Amino acid sequence: MSNQKKLVLIDGNSVLYRAFFALPLLSNDKGVYTNAVFGFTKMLLNILENEQPTHLLVAFDAGKTTFRHETYKEYKGGRQKTPPELSEQFAIVRELLDAFSIKHYELDQYEADDIIGTLSKQAETKGIDVRVITGDKDMLQLVSEKTFVQLTKKGISETAVYSPEALTEAYQLNPDQIIDMKALMGDASDNIPGVQGVGEKTAIKLLKQFETLTNLYDHLDEVSGEKLREKLTRDKENAFMSQKLVTINRASPVTIDITESRFNGYENNQVHQLFKTLGFQSLLSSVATDEVVEQEPLKQMEVILPHAFNDVDLTNKMSLVVDFLTEQYHTDALLGIGISNGEQTYYLTKEQVMTDEGFKAWAADETKKKVTFDAKKVWVALKRLDIEIKGISFDLLLASYLVNPSDNSHDIPAIGSRFNYNDVHYDEEVYGKGKKLTAPAQEQLAEHIARKAKAVHVLEIPVTKALKENQQEELFNTLELPLSLILAEMEATGVKVDQAKLEEMQKDLAGRIAELETDIYEIAGETFNLNSPKQLGVVLFENLELPVIKKTKTGYSTAADVLEQLKNKHPVIEKILLYRQLQKLQSTYLEGLLKVIHADGKIHTRFNQALTQTGRLSSTDPNLQNIPIRLEEGRKIRKAFVPSEPGWKIFACDYSQVELRVLAHIAKDEKLTQAFKDGRDIHTQTAMDVFHVEEGEVDSLMRRQAKAVNFGIVYGISDYGLSQNLGITRKEAKAFIERYFTSYPGVKQYMDDIVTEAKQQGYVTTLMQRRRYLPDITSRNFNQRSFAERTAMNTPIQGSAADIIKKAMIDLNQALKEERLSARALLQVHDELIIEAPEEEIKRLKVLVPKVMEHTVALDVPLKVDYAHGNTWYDAK
Structure with missing residues (x-):
């Protein structure tokens, strides 16, 4: 085994940002956003396995202001404010690093780049191999025989490693020239001006001819092309200022030594427990230990082994x-x-x-x-x-x-x-x-x-x-305990799955994906790697000349939100979005379901009754609550879920807008309450109030936006979250939310009051006395306090809705027995209940089910239940 030391330096801010925007906005059962931390963790586990570092450090930016602002006040100006959903994850990733016993460090007035540049230089002088992990191309200037830079490309799952040879092959430049390349082309993400009109290709061409920025300007008359010379002349001052801005300070006044970054491994139990807290179920096996924990001696106890x-x-x-x-x-x-x-x-x-x-x-x-x-x-x-x-x-x-x-x-x-x-x-x-x-x-x-x-x-x-x-006591004895036995019966019964149908869908979907791929290449006019964001970006924004929505440090963004904004600009966009969705359906859902069919031809999921802090049920092995239904191809998966008896039907029933009805009841908002009492379409009503239009003037876009605002309010959505949902600017999203609260002042008053109440007693409750404790509601940390406040607002709504569907399941189970019906519950999916029953009982269910479910609790507004039936779960929707 080699005794060669290896130092891995991770650009914390860069990797966390990339992970946040690469992954959907996930949260754990406590409602804490974890998508960026999850992506960061997966990358970290890969590094530990593949690199086997002897030393490891994660560097973070210390704040918004750095020494570079003295050179250029507008440095990084124009950047949008960090979304709160990301801000609150920085504290979590530091906790994660502590659990892994990994050193992390930040330095006031300096950036992570400078810390990494300084430590990598120190390591080189000591003969230590260095691997830098980042999404920032600026770091390529650090490449040397001892320091390799690993750039994250596709989100953070795809990377490219740059040695001096690889750098020359990719850019035809040496590491020092990377600084001058960035000085010429600038960097929109950091608001570095560069030379306006000079991109990467032109910058590389110039440096291949003149080698350095200084030499280029010393021989400006030798540059071919009058327009290019004019650009270079006009922006000479900006070019040299940009050169200064992009140069990493490799002599930063760091107060740590490389020896402090020594990595001796981590304690599995500590990391395992944190993964459980964060909800990283898929990563638990990554840190499982093979050794049996030493048992502490316990008090002696006699155990009787009876013969009978x-x-x-x-x-x-x-x-x-x-x-x-x-x-x-x-x-x-x-x-x-x-x-x-x-x-x-x-x-x-x-x-x-x-x-x-x-x-x-x-x-x-x-x-x-x-x-x-x-x-x-x-x-x-x-x-x-x-x-x-x-x-x-x-x-x-x-x-x-x-x-x-x-x-x-x-x-x-x-x-x-x-x-x-x-x-x-x-x-x-x-x-x-x-x-x-x-x-x-x-x-x-x-x-x-x-x-x-x-x-x-x-x-x-x-x-x-x-x-x-x-x-x-009442919540336990009349709701949770009786429900557990109903869920037990549902689990044991299982739901019948047509395996041949799933296999047929899998085959059909593979053909559909292949057809889409061919269509995309034909429309685009060329063949390329459709799964490479970099290649796709070149095709869309250079070859097809579509408007650039967002740039990243590694090129053009081709994230879903970007493509959504381009849907009407070119026919290829719609097909690319569909291609991505179908690929996920194929790999995650069709293949996943086929693996968990039991010998009886059924899927027996396990309902988790004691997991979420809102009281909602979840399911595992498999999770049947997350089958995507927005896409028709996703909904079709439900065609494989069929009755277990011949001549039986699937009967589906679900509460209509139960959370919004609970909100109306809790908030006592007159306008919202009256709208439900009048049986009005609440999203149309909200659109009328927010956009100040008459009912006949509400178009489909207005209603869709109003719907997003309605449900966003329930979940304590931020302007960033709403902007992502609707594909609009954060400013527009903020205006929507403000107009909503103006229209429904009772809702705003409720939210203010519930936060005050939470601060006084330390918890909030649902209508049925379910509690959620909020220790961070008085935290000095703004992000932690803000999250706790959002949680205080939405937990009574979400939790009460969860209590209602649970009580409805108990009431319905009792009613089915009293009516001596054979019908039986199979699944609960959020506000939806799936039942199977003999065809001759369907007529009675149409009367019984809404009667029971709509009267399971008494609210200030009526509860409404929609229902349907058919030969499959799909047909029953």
């Missing part, structure tokens, strides 16, 4: 936990069951559970109360063994989640720790993780599962007390 269930000392209330190696309880083998009355604790093997009639009778007896950790998992696990369970009176997971949904972990040891009970191990301490995940010997397994059962019995008391103190 009749030997169990039953009391009026017994705790019951079923255990699996992973979260996939639909397919994993049951490891065993723990049962405890608080005094005696027992362990039953899977074989005992399956064969002992005494256990089966007790499980099915509704008068025998069972305390569980996860009622849904228990129900499904026993259902797989053809065992019915009734009488579940408590669910520790759900209760802990309601008490504080912002807690990162709700597994038994974590809950125990919060209530001073520490007599149980974490699963990874017993089962290991990563490649060494395995069940231990019978004795150790029995003790671990039994300890969990006892912990559940003990913890019921303090967690129930916390529910009472929060006035959440």
Whole structure:
């Protein structure tokens, strides 16, 4: 193994900006924006794997003002204000770097470029190899035999590495000439003027002939072309000023030494926990450790292994936990069951559970109360063994989640720790993780599962007390607990999938993508790499001469928002956008669904009831809530979801604009409330109010913009977020929002009042007393406080809407039983409920479903339910 040291220097601002604009505006379950951090993290993991650095540092810009402003006050002038959705992610990425034990640094009055330039020069003098990671072409001036620059190209997933040879091949220039090239061509993103009318090609041509900027101006009369000479003469002062601006200061007064950037690896558990907090589920396996964590000794506990269930000392209330190696309880083998009355604790093997009639009778007896950790998992696990369970009176997971949904972990040891009970191990301490995940010997397994059962019995008391103190007993007992058993039945039932249909769609889509590719090349008049933003940018903005909307440091932006603004400028744009969407459908959804069809021909998703801070349900393995439906090809995926019985139909029902109706109820805005009472189209009404026009004057664009504003208000959207949604300027978006609040003053008053209330009590609640704590609502950090304020505004709306659909599911389940119907719920997707039923029951469902769902809660405005039915999920929409 080589002992050669390698220093990796990352331009934090550059990479984070690129990641933000390259990825969709994602947020985790707490509503924290994470798209830029996610992209940055993926890049970081690749660097650690591929580069194996001995030293690593991430440099950040320290502020808006630098020493370059002394030379040119307008340096970086004209840049749009950093979107708040990005600003709040800088603090998160620093937290991420700390978790990875990676040094990060910034220097007042200097930029990340200068820090990197200075440290790379220091490293070179010590014989250390350097790799610079950035999206800024200015850094190419640092290239040397010891320093290679890796430029991010396609977002941050595609990169190009520049050695001196690669730089010469790409630009026919040496590193020093990069400074003069930038001096001539300028840089719009940094507001560096350069020579107006001179682009990259001309600048390179001039430098190949004259070598340096100084030599060029010393021999200006030798430049061919009168117009070019005029441009160079006119902007000579700007050229030399620009040269000074783009030159990286490699002698910056940094206060750290290279030795401080030593990287010795990171602690897996710390990073793993942060990934869970951020919602980076797809990255968790990247930091899994193979070693079993050393177990701390616990108090001695006797575990009874009864010969038969009749030997169990039953009391009026017994705790019951079923255990699996992973979260996939639909397919994993049951490891065993723990049962405890608080005094005696027992362990039953899977074989005992399956064969002992005494256990089966007790499980099915509704008068025998069972305390569980996860009622849904228990129900499904026993259902797989053809065992019915009734009488579940408590669910520790759900209760802990309601008490504080912002807690990162709700597994038994974590809950125990919060209530001073520490007599149980974490699963990874017993089962290991990563490649060494395995069940231990019978004795150790029995003790671990039994300890969990006892912990559940003990913890019921303090967690129930916390529910009472929060006035959440009703929310737990009448909503979350009964819903968990309905979800369990839905999961076990599964949804039938026509696999042949999915495969046919996959084949058809591949052909469609190939046709689109051919069409695009024909319209563009040339063949190129359609997946290369750089090549696409040249085709669109140079060859086809379309107007340049946005430039990046590496060329023309071809991001979705840019292409949306160009749709009417050239027929090729529409096809490119469609091409990108179809590719994602193919890879993410069609291929993904085909992988998770079970042996029974069904998909059995798992509903997450204790995850989001708003109370919304989510689903995993697979996520059936994010199948794209805006595109017809995406909606067609629903054609593969079919009834499980011959002669049955799919019946879909969903609440119409439930969040806006909740907003009207909570805000008590007279105009908004009356519009719903009158049954008016709320988006048309908003368009009339915002644009000051009559109903007949509202066109489709006005209504679309009004709709975006309506739903944007619910989600606490910023002017940046709205501008991205509508493809308009931030100034226009800000005006829309201001006009909305003028039209609906009650909404503005509600938002002001709820923020004040949140600051006073530290949390907000939904209509059904679901809480969300907001510790940052009084933070001195502007970005953290702003996010908390937006959260305070939208959580009561989103959370109340989530509570309503949950209650509707319970009410509807009861109504179906009372009416003795065979119809059964299959899926819940946001405000939509998917049911399958015999065809002869459809007529009754058309009456029953809206009757139940529209009266599940009483609001100041009416609830409205839309419904449809058909042979597939697609036909039912």
